[in-house]
Amino acid sequence: MKELIKKLTETFGPSGQESKVVELIKKELEGFVDEMFVDSMGNLIAHKKGPGQKILLSAHMDEIGFMVTHIEKEGFLRFTNIGYHIPYTLKGFRVIFENGVVGVIDSHNVDNPNDLKLDKMFIDIGAKDKEEAEKMVKIGDVCGFYNPTLISGNRVIGNSMDDRIGCAVLIKVAQELKSSPNDVYYVFSVQEEVGLRGAKTSAYRINPNMGIAIDVTPTGDTPEGKKLNVKLGGGAAIKVKDGSMITHPAIKNFMIDIAEQNDIPYQMEVLPSGGTDAGAIHLTKEGIPSGTISIPCRYVHSPSEMIDLDDVDACVKLLRCILNEDISKIFS
Structure with a gap:
């Protein structure tokens, strides 16, 4: 799992540029x-x-990533965001383009960090x-964070845990699941960070009886952090609600029952904002009952997102146990 996580998180793949990740997962x-x-949107769909x-x-x-919008006469790149960024966390971090060009993010001088916006920032290549500069990159080229993934004991730190760690969970489950009473579709979706787009089209195509997203969720376990119930090392997070969805009660209770029956550590997640692929899945066609299993993650949408391997293991076990159950019983 450690090797898989490292390969996934170090592979280039900002929204709309996921092809390298597709090839890795296919192998x-x-x-x-x-x-x-691979469907017309670029989603990788694997069917068991x-x-x-x-x-x-x-x-x-x-x-998440960045796109070049303008090149200054001095060679500095102006850029726009792909997905949500917190500007004051970006200064000094390296980015990499698909062709291998590496740059550093910096900004104009500002007295108040709250005044720092992306239009006051630039990339130095x-x-x-x-x-x-125009021989190295073009207007419209995309880059992502360039940060090696580090493993420190049970903690893993990297720049794209959101959501390559969810991809790692799905891969591991697919490798371990010999058979299921259900017809299982593993979807590795595109463009979630810019509007849950891949999940919307893949759910429409498959039209499942039930959907589950696997994604990261912020924690509340850092000093004077937000008052959230989720913590690193606390187990799989079963989502109750976020900004895009209220989990179907039958699915939430089913996940809790499965976790308790199999002694899988879990915690309840109530996230005031944000969302996952389940937010698009549950609104598809006539409506699809959906839920989310989350991997706790510190410093989400930063160059150094942190997860705990015990939580990853709990998510793999919970999902595998769910797939061993006949999901038609949930709503009977």
């Missing part, structure tokens, strides 16, 4: 599913055939002027 799933295909109802499991492949 990991070869031989463990009955069929795989079963006799029962359809269940869609979704983890998004994309990470080491070009001496605009002409040299």
Whole structure:
């Protein structure tokens, strides 16, 4: 799992540029599913055939990033966001473009960090002027954080845990699940960070009886942090609500029962804002009962997101146990 997480989190893949992640995941799933295909949006859909109802499991492949909007005469790059960023966390961090060009984010001088906005920031790729910079990158080129993934004991720190760690959970479950009474679709979705777009189209195509998103969630366990119930090392987080969805009560209770029956550590997640792929899945067609299993993550949407391997293991076990149950019983 450590090696898989490192490979996934260090692979280039901002929203709309997920193809390298697709190829990596396809290699990991070869031989463990009955069929795989990439749809017209770019979602990777892996199907494990079963006799029962359809269940869609979704983890998004994309990470937050930046897009070049203008090149200054001195060679500095102006940029816009892809996904949500907190500007004051960006100064001094490195970014990498798909062609391998590396840059450093910096900004104008501001007296108050709250006044720091993206339009006051730039990327320095080491070009001496605009002409040299234009040989290295073009307007519209995309970059993401360039930060090696570090493993310190049970904690893993990297720049795209959101949501490559969810992808790792799905891959591990697919590798371990020999069979299921359900018809299982593993969806590795695109463009979640810019509007849950891949989940929306894949759910429409598959039209499952139930959907589960696997994503990260912020914690409340840092000094004077937000008052959230979730903590690193506390187990799988079963979502009650977030900004995009209120979990179907039957699914929430089913997840709790499965966790308790199998002695899987879990915690309840109530997130005031934000959302996951389940927010799009549950509104598809006539409505699809949906829930979310979350991996606790500190410093979400920063270059150094942190997770705990015990929580990852709990999420894998919970999801695998869910798939061993006939989901038609949940609503009977």
